[in-house]
Amino acid sequence: MTAKNQSDDQLGRARVKDDAVLEAYYDDLAKYDTAALWTVANDIEPWEPTPASAPVIWRHADLRDKILASLDLVSPEAAGRRVIYLRNPKRKEVSAACGWLFSGIQVMRPGESAPAHNHAASALRFIMEGAGAYTVVDGHRLTLGAKDFVITPNGTWHEHGVLESGETSMWQDGLDIPLTNALEANFYEVHPDDYQNSNLPTDASPASFGAPGLLPAKEKWGAFYSPLMKYSWDQTYEGLRRYATVTDGCPFDGIIMRYTNPNTGGHPMATMGAHMQLLRQGEHTKAHRHTGNVIYHVAKGQGYSVIGGVRFDWREKDIFCVPPWVWHEHVNTDEGDDACLFSFNDLPVMEKLHFYREQAYPENDGRQEITATA
Numbered sequence: 001m002t003a004k005n006q007s008d009d010q011l012g013r014a015r016v017k018d019d020a021v022l023e024a025y026y027d028d029l030a031k032y033d034t035a036a037l038w039t040v041a042n043d044i045e046p047w048e049p050t051p052a053s054a055p056v057i058w059r060h061a062d063l064r065d066k067i068l069a070s071l072d073l074v075s076p077e078a079a080g081r082r083v084i085y086l087r088n089p090k091r092k093e094v095s096a097a098c099g100w101l102f103s104g105i106q107v108m109r110p111g112e113s114a115p116a117h118n119h120a121a122s123a124l125r126f127i128m129e130g131a132g133a134y135t136v137v138d139g140h141r142l143t144l145g146a147k148d149f150v151i152t153p154n155g156t157w158h159e160h161g162v163l164e165s166g167e168t169s170m171w172q173d174g175l176d177i178p179l180t181n182a183l184e185a186n187f188y189e190v191h192p193d194d195y196q197n198s199n200l201p202t203d204a205s206p207a208s209f210g211a212p213g214l215l216p217a218k219e220k221w222g223a224f225y226s227p228l229m230k231y232s233w234d235q236t237y238e239g240l241r242r243y244a245t246v247t248d249g250c251p252f253d254g255i256i257m258r259y260t261n262p263n264t265g266g267h268p269m270a271t272m273g274a275h276m277q278l279l280r281q282g283e284h285t286k287a288h289r290h291t292g293n294v295i296y297h298v299a300k301g302q303g304y305s306v307i308g309g310v311r312f313d314w315r316e317k318d319i320f321c322v323p324p325w326v327w328h329e330h331v332n333t334d335e336g337d338d339a340c341l342f343s344f345n346d347l348p349v350m351e352k353l354h355f356y357r358e359q360a361y362p363e364n365d366g367r368q369e370i371t372a373t374a
């Protein structure tokens with residue numbers, strides 16, 4: 001079976017030629033809150049995904065001072081969360097960074113704390129800088145170090161702060177809030193006591209569930225999300241380096257590993273997944289495209305990605321996004337050191353709904369032609 005061309009002028013597509021009689025008919029239907037499918041069919045049934053978002057890079061060198069400026073302008077108590085969010089120019093109306101994913105950068109001073117709350121949306125954090133920052137998730141207090149990945153799943157109470165003895169701290173937040181709102185399923189609550197009170201030891205979650213290949217034999221975990229709420233950078237990087245000694249890696253993503261719920265091997269949360277990938281010295285991957293939105297954070301090194309034919313140069317702490325079904329390939333320009341990309345995505349949703357599709361770039365040995373530089 002050969003695929004037909006993607007012309008709308010063929011049997012199987014809507015190709016009614018409108019005339020005065022039909023226009024009058026459409027007007028009449030509209031009075032009864034109805035319409036003819038063939039007037040919209042080709043728009044609502046694109047041949048393949050037509051992403052609503054633009055590929056964008058947010059460079060830390062441009063943003064850091066502006067984010068720090070918010071420290072003197074609003075308090076966490078007044079703002080709820082002191083976050084500067086990454087607003088995709090094509091997704092302003094849903095406050096999304098890419099597709100149905102929100103992302104922003106939160107900043108807190110030593111001694112500050114933001115009140116506890118919960119929402120139906122899930123959230124994650126990737127720590128960028130500072131010391132003494134902590135998050136409390138359903139009574140689990142977690143200390144946050146640079147490049148640690150932390151989850152605050154759907155419906156959990158959470159709050160963040162920085163110890164008096166710490167340093168001004170910054171982290172990237174990632175949420176599925178645009179998705180939750182699109183599904184009209186969001187709820188929000190502030191904590192009855194403003195802040196959580198818990199007797200659990202600090203970092204009990206990673207101490208119990210973070211040892212590779214081991215789970216507590218006698219402890220039951222009933223929740224649908226991961227009991228491991230913090231994935232430390234040291235373990236993650238070491239894991240990638242060890243994996244790199246025994247694999248050729250993936251042609252499209254280099255050495256790539258997925259953060260998992262250690263109880264199930266599945267994603268840490270219901271709606272969002274995350275990866276860390278290592279690009280070896282000088283590595284240039286092949287291009288592919290897939291459904292689902294991905295937001296990358298450069299955890300280490302420097303290089304560029306070609307996204308839809310456009311070159312996006314990046315360095316540590318830069319954030320960029322790849323909308324669905326857009327060709328992308330990654331390059332580590334450092335011949336002497338590896339580069340690491342953290343990313344989070346809505347792939348659990350794509351997988352659960354059986355919408356996941358992937359395609360390798362068919363031409364030019366898998367490399368796109370660069371048509372512009374961002």
Ligand code: 1HN
Nearest residue numbers: 081083102158160173175177
């Ligand atoms: C939220 O709850 C946090 O808990 C950060 O720090 C960013 C963006 C939108 C909605 C809720 C947080 C958020 C958020």
